[in-house]
Amino acid sequence: DVKVTQSSRYLVKRTGEKVFLECVQDMDHENMFWYRQDPGLGLRLIYFSYDVKMKEKGDIPEGYSVSREKKERFSLILESASTNQTSMYLCASSLGSYTGELFFGEGSRLTVL
Amino acid sequence: AQSVTQLGSHVSVSEGALVLLRCNYSSSVPPYLFWYVQYPNQGLQLLLKYTTGATLVKGINGFEAEFKKSETSFHLTKPSAHMSDAAEYFCAVSGRGGADGLTFGKGTHLIIQP
Numbered sequence: 552d553v554k555v556t557q558s559s560r561y562l563v564k565r566t567g568e569k570v571f572l573e574c575v576q577d578m579d580h581e582n583m584f585w586y587r588q589d590p591g592l593g594l595r596l597i598y599f600s601y602d603v604k605m606k607e608k609g610d611i612p613e614g615y616s617v618s619r620e621k622k623e624r625f626s627l628i629l630e631s632a633s634t635n636q637t638s639m640y641l642c643a644s645s646l647g648s649y650t651g652e653l654f655f656g657e658g659s660r661l662t663v664l
Numbered sequence: 665a666q667s668v669t670q671l672g673s674h675v676s677v678s679e680g681a682l683v684l685l686r687c688n689y690s691s692s693v694p695p696y697l698f699w700y701v702q703y704p705n706q707g708l709q710l711l712l713k714y715t716t717g718a719t720l721v722k723g724i725n726g727f728e729a730e731f732k733k734s735e736t737s738f739h740l741t742k743p744s745a746h747m748s749d750a751a752e753y754f755c756a757v758s759g760r761g762g763a764d765g766l767t768f769g770k771g772t773h774l775i776i777q778p
């Protein structure tokens with residue numbers, strides 16, 4: 552079965568801390584994505600990657616960076632967390648095809664105090 | 665650029681009644697369209713998708729959607745609502761290739777009244 556695993560379901564951090572959100576997929580997918588979900592705003596794309604060591608900015612990349620050293624792993628990094636980054640973060644992956652179907656992890660709910 | 669508009673942030677129906685969740689899209693290329701469902705504290709799960717071919721698409725849990733190009737719509741329906749259908753529903757469009765991800769609507773929270 553398809554599996555996207557996000558290492559932390561719930562995190563509480565303090566303002567200014569560095570935060571790592573990890574995501575692993577076991578489907579040998581080329582593409583991986585980080586979305587942010589906020590009530591009333593839906594899902595917004597932060598960064599995506601279509602190959603190892605490749606990354607592209609999405610719609611809201613400010614305050615975030617990413618790392619993809621291995622095909623199966625895609626990390627989201629908050630260099631200095633701020634309270635406005637309190638949110639649900641969703642990782643997803645897809646095949647390198649035109650259909651675009653995404654497979655999602657269960658999400659990481661981050662609270663920044 | 666693509667965009668998705670979901671009409672109604674909250675929709676309430678009685679158990680056993682018809683469910684209709686509305687989605688309109690804009691895309692500069694022929695779209696691929698998706699509906700996802702999200703249960704509380706979970707990720708998104710694919711309900712159904714339209715890529716090419718038949719415009720009426722059937723999905724899981726008795727849901728279906730019809731692609732209407734002339735109306736740029738992809739509304740989601742289910743003939744008879746069940747309590748277990750209570751969830752957040754997202755419509756999404758992909759028009760630029762799978763590597764770029766999907767553009768999502770803001771979501772519709774479906775409430776089922778007993």
